[in-house]
Amino acid sequence: MRPTVHDIAASAGVSLATVDRVLNARPGVRAVTRAKVEAAIERLGYVRDVAAANLAKGRIYPLVFIIPEGENPFMRGLEAEVRQAMDRVTFDRTSISVVNVPPFDAHALAAAIDAAVAGEVAGIAAVAVDAPEVVDAIDRAHAEGVAFVTLVSDLASSRRDHFCGVDNVAAGRTAGSLMARFLGDREGPVAVLAGSMRVRDHSERLSGFSAVMAEAGCGRHVLDVLEGQDDPVRARALVARCLAEFPGLAGIYSLGAGNAGLVAALEAAGRPGLCVIAHELTPPTRAGLESGIVDAVLHQDAGHEVRSAIRVLRAKADGMKPVAAQERIRIDIFIKENLPPPDPETGTALAGEG
Amino acid sequence: MRPTVHDIAASAGVSLATVDRVLNARPGVRAVTRAKVEAAIERLGYVRDVAAANLAKGRIYPLVFIIPEGENPFMRGLEAEVRQAMDRVTFDRTSISVVNVPPFDAHALAAAIDAAVAGEVAGIAAVAVDAPEVVDAIDRAHAEGVAFVTLVSDLASSRRDHFCGVDNVAAGRTAGSLMARFLGDREGPVAVLAGSMRVRDHSERLSGFSAVMAEAGCGRHVLDVLEGQDDPVRARALVARCLAEFPGLAGIYSLGAGNAGLVAALEAAGRPGLCVIAHELTPPTRAGLESGIVDAVLHQDAGHEVRSAIRVLRAKADGMKPVAAQERIRIDIFIKENLPPPDPETGTALAGEG
DNA sequence: CTGTTAGCGCGTTCAA
DNA sequence: TTGAACGCGCTAACAG
Numbered sequence: 146m147r148p149t150v151h152d153i154a155a156s157a158g159v160s161l162a163t164v165d166r167v168l169n170a171r172p173g174v175r176a177v178t179r180a181k182v183e184a185a186i187e188r189l190g191y192v193r194d195v196a197a198a199n200l201a202k203g204r205i206y207p208l209v210f211i212i213p214e215g216e217n218p219f220m221r222g223l224e225a226e227v228r229q230a231m232d233r234v235t236f237d238r239t240s241i242s243v244v245n246v247p248p249f250d251a252h253a254l255a256a257a258i259d260a261a262v263a264g265e266v267a268g269i270a271a272v273a274v275d276a277p278e279v280v281d282a283i284d285r286a287h288a289e290g291v292a293f294v295t296l297v298s299d300l301a302s303s304r305r306d307h308f309c310g311v312d313n314v315a316a317g318r319t320a321g322s323l324m325a326r327f328l329g330d331r332e333g334p335v336a337v338l339a340g341s342m343r344v345r346d347h348s349e350r351l352s353g354f355s356a357v358m359a360e361a362g363c364g365r366h367v368l369d370v371l372e373g374q375d376d377p378v379r380a381r382a383l384v385a386r387c388l389a390e391f392p393g394l395a396g397i398y399s400l401g402a403g404n405a406g407l408v409a410a411l412e413a414a415g416r417p418g419l420c421v422i423a424h425e426l427t428p429p430t431r432a433g434l435e436s437g438i439v440d441a442v443l444h445q446d447a448g449h450e451v452r453s454a455i456r457v458l459r460a461k462a463d464g465m466k467p468v469a470a471q472e473r474i475r476i477d478i479f480i481k482e483n484l485p486p487p488d489p490e491t492g493t494a495l496a497g498e499g
Numbered sequence: 500m501r502p503t504v505h506d507i508a509a510s511a512g513v514s515l516a517t518v519d520r521v522l523n524a525r526p527g528v529r530a531v532t533r534a535k536v537e538a539a540i541e542r543l544g545y546v547r548d549v550a551a552a553n554l555a556k557g558r559i560y561p562l563v564f565i566i567p568e569g570e571n572p573f574m575r576g577l578e579a580e581v582r583q584a585m586d587r588v589t590f591d592r593t594s595i596s597v598v599n600v601p602p603f604d605a606h607a608l609a610a611a612i613d614a615a616v617a618g619e620v621a622g623i624a625a626v627a628v629d630a631p632e633v634v635d636a637i638d639r640a641h642a643e644g645v646a647f648v649t650l651v652s653d654l655a656s657s658r659r660d661h662f663c664g665v666d667n668v669a670a671g672r673t674a675g676s677l678m679a680r681f682l683g684d685r686e687g688p689v690a691v692l693a694g695s696m697r698v699r700d701h702s703e704r705l706s707g708f709s710a711v712m713a714e715a716g717c718g719r720h721v722l723d724v725l726e727g728q729d730d731p732v733r734a735r736a737l738v739a740r741c742l743a744e745f746p747g748l749a750g751i752y753s754l755g756a757g758n759a760g761l762v763a764a765l766e767a768a769g770r771p772g773l774c775v776i777a778h779e780l781t782p783p784t785r786a787g788l789e790s791g792i793v794d795a796v797l798h799q800d801a802g803h804e805v806r807s808a809i810r811v812l813r814a815k816a817d818g819m820k821p822v823a824a825q826e827r828i829r830i831d832i833f834i835k836e837n838l839p840p841p842d843p844e845t846g847t848a849l850a851g852e853g
Numbered sequence: 854c855t856g857t858t859a860g861c862g863c864g865t866t867c868a869a
Numbered sequence: 870t871t872g873a874a875c876g877c878g879c880t881a882a883c884a885g
Contacts, residue, residue, distance in 0.1 A: 149877090149878055149879085150878065150879065150880095151878080159855080159856085160855065160856045160857075161856085161857090161879085161880090162855070162856060162857080162880090162881085163854090163855060163856075165879075165880060165881085166854095166855090168879090168880095169880085173854055173855080174854075174855085175854065175855090178854085178855085192586075193878085193879080194554075194877090194878055194879070196550035196551075196553065196554060196878085196879095197550075197554050197861090197877075197878035197879045197880090198878080198879050198880070199550065199861090199879090200548075200550060200551050200554060200861050200862065200863090200877095200878080200879075200880090201860080201861055201878075201879040201880040201881080202861080202879080202880055202881080203860095203861055203880085315836060315837060316837070318836040318837075319834065319836040319837040321836075322834055322835065322836045323834070326680070326681055327680055329683045329684075330683075357836075440680075443837075473839060473840065475831065475837075475839055476837040476839075477829065477831065477832075478831075478832040478833075478834070478837065479832075480673065480676055480677070480832070481676065482669060482672040482673040482675075482676045482711075483669060483670070483672075483673040483797075483829075483830040483832065485827060485829055485830075486827065503861090503862055503863085504862065504863065505862085513871080513872090514871065514872045514873075515863085515864095515872080515873090516864090516865085516871070516872055516873080517870090517871060517872080519863075519864065519865085520871090522863095523864085527870060527871080528870075528871085529870065529871095532870080532871085547862085547863080548861095548862055548863070550862085550863095551861075551862035551863045551864095551877090552862080552863055552864070553863090553877095554861095554862080554863075554864095554877050554878065554879090555862075555863040555864040555865080555876080555877055556863080556864055556865085556877080557864085557876090557877055
């Protein structure tokens with residue numbers, strides 16, 4: 146059997162309370178006594194039973210996830226993952242709630258953060274918008290001792306504790322590299338469809354993509370960015386106009402949402418041979434891959450991001466280790482052939498690590 | 500606060516013991532009493548605290564992972580993931596041990612399975628070899644009530660409870676599709692380097708790859724399979740000879756291990772423009788991607804597989820739900836641009852879900 | 854500074 | 870068929 150607090154108390158010749166004080170780094174223990182206890186811990190190879198500890202302390206950790214509302218399928222999948230995680234974390238004495246805010250709205254986001262802080266939560270996860278008032282709100286949370294992680298889109302200039310998301314510059318580079326390889330010698334410029342340059346993930350992807358396109362051995366012209374606000378209707382109109390305007394277009398890189406509009410415009414135009422790369426495996430992009438309209442989809446695993454955020458927030462709230470640096474999220478590449486079966490539960494279209 | 504057994508006992512007007520009997524479906528409760536309790540459970544929305552339950556019952560679940568020995572980097576990474584998981588699952592009252600067997604050795608594997616069963620374990624995870632005696636051993640484990648999952652390589656004809664690994668036919672198809680796209684109009688046959696056709700994962704990958712190569716719109720010739728036994732030295736020799744024999748070779752698909760030999764042979768030969776696709780992100784394939792010798796690497800997340808195996812085995816040992824069908828493992832695609840930073844802990848070269 | 858004691862939510866004897 | 874009492878490993882009051 147594994148050694149318990151009793152064993153180490155006996156072995157060190159002290160009482161359980163003293164052992165507990167040492168374990169939890171609480172004051173009121175002489176250095177000599179502490180050394181004895183620590184020796185016993187080392188000697189017996191003691192590791193504390195976290196479940197029992199949580200059970201005993203009874204404290205619960207309230208976390209808040211702030212997620213953009215609206216019909217963006219990726220965000221809806223993200224929210225579904227959060228709701229699914231709620232059940233799984235109860236044993237960890239963690240309770241999660243979700244708050245929705247209008248997309249791209251810095252003011253609303255800042256207000257939501259302040260409200261959560263006022264609500265005495267232990268930690269906050271939010272999809273950041275790049276604006277000074279958001280930075281201020283995050284810094285206020287930090288000042289109040291509330292753990293904070295940015296989700297999907299980062300805000301490195303703030304005092305957030307961690308970023309749960311992909312390296313979006315690398316994602317853009319990946320898209321560029323695939324586009325270049327798929328196009329080969331084919332001539333023509335490429336278009337970029339984005340949501341808004343006011344979120345960091347979009348602007349970072351663009352910079353990575355543009356960099357590859359400009360590099361030696363590629364040298365392909367990138368047209369002006371089309372900003373569709375992640376709205377399918379606007380995206381469709383922008384893409385349709387672009388297709389009409391540039392008959393020689395070789396490819397389209399869609400780095401935001403609103404992909405339902407993109408796919409619709411492409412279907413209507415019927416332009417085989419056009420290389421299309423999009424982000425996030427959602428119902429529209431999945432359909433595009435299956436029909437052959439979309440060549441590749443870059444993806445981030447929302448479930449992984451959510452679980453990572455929970456772990457980091459809990460650790461921070463507990464004052465635990467300086468956050469596991471291993472929480473890096475992969476940039477997934479999907480083509481028609483490695484498309485995973487859809488997940489009926491979350492709609493994220495991905496089988497997920499439980 | 501969440502309702503506890505006390506609450507539902509009070510609400511139902513019975514004692515805790517009765518509530519417990521109902522919760523654990525034990526006999527000795529009148530139908531009427533049971534109904535009252537179930538009504539209370541429903542009414543209060545009670546969910547049992549698994550951590551506390553495990554703490555109370557004190558039972559511990561011994562699991563065994565049987566993994567091929569030798570220098571196959573993927574297998575070593577897999578084992579590292581298992582060892583890393585050991586610490587994390589102690590709170591779950593699960594203890595894991597690792598057993599090594601010679602690779603591709605059906606007899607040794609069957610013996611190891613029998614030994615584990617004799618050792619009264621709760622569950623076994625093993626990398627299967629395709630042989631009747633292995634099927635028999637798995638079926639014996641099943642008969643003894645020991646949960647069994649195949650890991651990485653399946654044996655669907657046995658009575659294993661679950662397979663923790665990727666769809667290898669789809670992985671082969673993915674490789675084929677990427678190869679076709681990367682090659683474009685370039686002429687020439689492609690070679691396939693495998694470990695052994697006696698493990699299902701290798702043979703399935705080959706069939707998927709060959710199918711795509713034979714399909715309309717591709718029609719590329721696939722040379723006879725080179726079987727390198729996942730040994731770098733043999734692999735190197737085989738590839739070197741093949742390169743010499745076929746100057747017009749367009750690509751190589753390496754679907755097994757031994758990739759250190761493949762990369763070495765390619766470096767020595769210096770054949771730019773050759774499209775190379777390999778499996779599993781390990782030190783040699785990572786180096787190949789970084790140097791540009793390898794174009795793409797298909798990967799399965801060993802950490803994910805291990806954690807999934809543990810969850811499934813635990814659930815089965817507890818007689819829980821008929822196994823979450825959601826435990827599907829993704830086929831990851833890596834190119835130079837989306838290469839994750841190496842993980843110093845496991846050597847699996849992947850940031851991993853903790 | 855240190856030790857005693859009473860739970861946390863649940864499972865499991867034993868009696869009734 | 871039912872109930873009371875104890876313990877799992879740990880934390881947190883309170884004493885000393």
